[in-house]
Amino acid sequence: MSAALPHVPLSLLSPSPAPVALRLDGVTKRHGAGGDAVVALDTMSFTVKKGEFVCVVGASGCGKSTMLNLVAGLDTPSAGKVTVAGERPALMFQESALFPWLSVEENVAFPLQMQGLSRKARTERVAELLRLVHLEKFARRRPHELSGGMKQRVALARALAQQAELLLMDEPFAALDAMMRDHLHSELEALWQKTGLTVVFVTHNVREAVRLGDRVLLLSSRPGRLVAEYQVDLDRPRRIESPEVARMARTITDHLLEAARAAA
């Protein structure tokens, strides 16, 4: 394999980067028009490599949700360009957004149905996904019969059913208690390692970001701007209460507060 390489100039080799799952090029989003237009996102640029787990943190009003909407294709940027690899990304919300008129398995089957899979193929895939999130016993239940944590696991299974390369998560565990959150962090981490998925995880919880992310992007508020970027080189599986995670979270939080003060 390397035998063919010497003929290639180095300059061409060096930019051979890992495949990109998501790229934002100077993306700006203004809400409203004319004088009272609000800039939600200001010339934001970053790249997420395939298979990477990137967390985005920022105070409220930093345009996190706006950014996810743009990436998910639910909205179009006012300027700049969003490039997403593969099919439409999957998106998970803070609320489970499960369809209350469908059972757990029907909810998970929904994206498969939209993709036109046969009933038989759907059934098999759904069973597999429910096993993955340890909810196979609850296939026939309705969402209202589940606890908050279980609902989010169903929502995760449903998002995974889309088989998107990119999974977007909008504060998915913010409404859960700490114990359940810990639990789901581990499940998500394991699933991510198993599937090779690319994850963009938005949160306002810095510790959560350090617990999960390969990289943490820090956004400022009003307008949302990318102000810093941290590489998290801690071994996995991590624990949210470990001193390393706490130390790094503290650095990022300090930076966040500094940015907030500077803005005020």
Add this chain to the structure above:
Amino acid sequence: MPQRELAGDASPARPHLHAVPGGERDAGSPEGHVLIDMPERQDAEDPLRAGLRAVAEAEDPAPAVEREPSAGDRPGRVRALWTAAWPKLAAAAMALALWELVVLSGWRPEYVLPGPGAVLARLWTDLLAGDIGVAAAITMKRALLGYAIAMVAGVSLGLVLARVKVLRTAAGSLLTGLQTMPSVAWFPLAILLFQLSEAAILAVVVLGAAPSIAIGLLTSTDQVPPLLVRAGKVMGARGFALYRHIIIPAALPGFVAGLKQGWAFAWRSLMAGELLVIIGHAPSIGVRLQFSRELSDAEGLLAWMLVVMVLGVLVDSLVFGALERKIREGRGLTAEHA
């Protein structure tokens, strides 16, 4: 359940564990008491995962499975039926008692306001004679036909207005006007247009019910949670699929409420119509009411009024009540009523 998993995990992966003399625990081993919680320790491979599984198991509201009594639970069913029925029976009894009291007070002579006993007896004889069956059949046939037309018209109108914003702005208030207009007010015009005919009655029934159905559809689609629509779009539901799979099911409870209100309006319009538009060869409930009044037959009049009321209650509870209950239970929206 956890036991099974632990046993499965432990035996192949950790051969040295077999050396632990589980069976010889009481053979004077100083560590005998420690062995009791060995299974937990054995899982040291992944303590986090075991703990998490414990959390997950604790989370599962498993007792809910056992909550429902089985179908063959006869005493339970009888009791449930009784629990649902007795307040209604008590209310009916109280209403009859109140009625009887008014009659006993001598406020009006008995030939004008007869008591419940006489009226119920009359109801019974008319029922046996088949008069009520014939009249109810004629009236219900009109009601169903009119309501079916109103449903098609209301749903089509509602869908068009929901899709086309300009039309909605233009026609929205007109629709509310139609809904609030007492349907009796349509009869003079309907009689002019269609003479004293079935068509006149049907027209007014449709005009009475369709606006409610259309408005029910419109407001219920307005109230579909935007989050569900977003979720649907993200998963690839666009255009018609979005309507079919997300918006319509999400709007169903509100839509059924509109249908129910539409039925109430249809029923009222029909009664008004049958009183005003007398068609001689069709002895409908309205006709019987009108004849009773003309013949000063107070007993008959009240008996027919009871028929109107009972039919209304039956349709409301058996059709719409059941439908609403089913939808609400499926979505966990059951208020603890009855």
